Amino acid sequence: MRVMLNSYPYGKIRALTMSYDDGTDNDRRLAKIFDDNGLRGSFHLNSGYLDNDNRLTFAELPETFRNHEISVHTVTHPSLALVSNEQIIREVMDDRRKLESAAGYPVRGMSYPNGSYDDRVLSVLRSCNIACSRTTLSTHAFKLPADFLAWHPTCHHREGILDLLDTFKKNERRSLSCFLVWGHSYEFPRNDNWDLIEEFSKRAGGDDLTWYATNIEICDYVTALRAVQFSVDERMIHNPSGIDIWVTADNEPVKIPAGKTVRL
Ligand SMILES: [Zn+2]
Numbered sequence: 001m002r003v004m005l006n007s008y009p010y011g012k013i014r015a016l017t018m019s020y021d022d023g024t025d026n027d028r029r030l031a032k033i034f035d036d037n038g039l040r041g042s043f044h045l046n047s048g049y050l051d052n053d054n055r056l057t058f059a060e061l062p063e064t065f066r067n068h069e070i071s072v073h074t075v076t077h078p079s080l081a082l083v084s085n086e087q088i089i090r091e092v093m094d095d096r097r098k099l100e101s102a103a104g105y106p107v108r109g110m111s112y113p114n115g116s117y118d119d120r121v122l123s124v125l126r127s128c129n130i131a132c133s134r135t136t137l138s139t140h141a142f143k144l145p146a147d148f149l150a151w152h153p154t155c156h157h158r159e160g161i162l163d164l165l166d167t168f169k170k171n172e173r174r175s176l177s178c179f180l181v182w183g184h185s186y187e188f189p190r191n192d193n194w195d196l197i198e199e200f201s202k203r204a205g206g207d208d209l210t211w212y213a214t215n216i217e218i219c220d221y222v223t224a225l226r227a228v229q230f231s232v233d234e235r236m237i238h239n240p241s242g243i244d245i246w247v248t249a250d251n252e253p254v255k256i257p258a259g260k261t262v263r264l
Contacts, residue, residue: 002249002250002251003230003234003237003247003264004008004247004248005176005225005226005247006174006175006176006247007246007248008176008211008221008246009211009221009244009245010211010253011246011248011253012208012209012210013174013175013177013180013209013210014168014169014176014210015041015176015177015211015213016039016178016179016211016213017040017042017178017179017214017215017217017218018034018040018041018042018180018181018182019111019181019182019183020042020043020182020184021043021111021182021184022044022045022185022231023043023044023045023046023049024056024184025054025055025056026185026188026189027064028031029065029069029185030185030188033194034067037201037205038212039082039204039205039212040213040214041215042068042111042134042215042216043065043068043070044068044072044073044110044134045072045073045095045176046074046113047098047103048077048095049077049093050098050193050258054186058102059102061102061103061194062104063101063104063220068214069109069214069216070102070103070107071109071110071215071216072099072107073095073105073110074095074113075095075098076091077113078091078113079116080116080121081117081118081120081121084145085124088128089124089127090123092110092125092130093128095107102171103173104261108129108132108216109130109131109132109133109184109215109219110125110132112135113119115135115137117133117150120226122149122150125149126149127208130149131148131216131223132149132150132216133149134153134182134215135150135151135152135153136153136156136182137152138152138153138154138157139153140164141154142168142171142177142178142179143152148219148222148223151180151219153180153182154179154180155181155182157181157183157187157200158187161181161196161200162199162200162203164179165179172209176222178218181200209244220243223241224239224243224245225247227240227241228241230243234264235263235264236263236264237254237256237261238256238260238262239256239257239259239260240259241258241259243258243261244256244258245258
């Protein structure tokens with residue numbers, strides 16, 4: 001029997017996740033487009049600018065993002081590689097604290113303001129218990145990161161997302177493929193192209209083989225999957241995490257419930 005770590009929840013073979021920055025009021029329309037088509041994602045917010053002109057309010061966050069992740073983008077959007085450790089900690093932890101009071105759950109996801117990070121930033125973020133953070137470096141591929149603190153997106157939405165979606169959906173192999181699209185919702189009115197993301201969402205939604213998830217859900221699931229424990233003969237599999245995971249045994253999905261050992 002061949003056991004492989006190549007399945008998303010319920011045996012789904014690929015994951016799609018959206019990742020939008022800055023928290024302008026155009027997020028309302030964008031979240032609604034995702035909701036109408038069953039897409040899910042993460043909205044990375046600067047808490048220092050919420051409740052201002054052309055921004056979301058704290059009060060509306062839980063309802064607007066009820067199907068999505070509320071995520072850190074720092075309080076005031078500095079380039080983190082250019083500031084002190086102290087400022088990184090304040091910017092991240094104050095953003096977490098303010099967003100958590102609106103979200104009602106621990107906020108552990110992030111994206112980098114101006115795409116700015118380096119090894120020092122990563123080590124500070126680990127101390128802030130940030131689990132994943134998205135960069136702005138497009139890969140035009142569907143790979144999961146080795147380190148979720150340097151999670152490179154597939155592409156920005158202006159970079160041929162409809163063609164990439166066709167390629168993504170054609171691949172029927174179990175390879176934990178992940179399509180991550182990033183951008184800012186204010187770009188749609190600026191470039192008069194709301195129809196682009198509407199068309200993408202319509203075409204991307206409703207696929208039984210795709211897991212529609214937030215950034216942090218994918219990070220948490222894959223982290224749990226990578227931490228699964230095997231007996232030497234691979235007949236016993238233990239899942240020490242708090243998340244149900246699925247492996248495949250001879251290409252068939254097998255659920256390993258949270259905290260349980262399964263004998264194949
Ligand atoms: Zn930003």
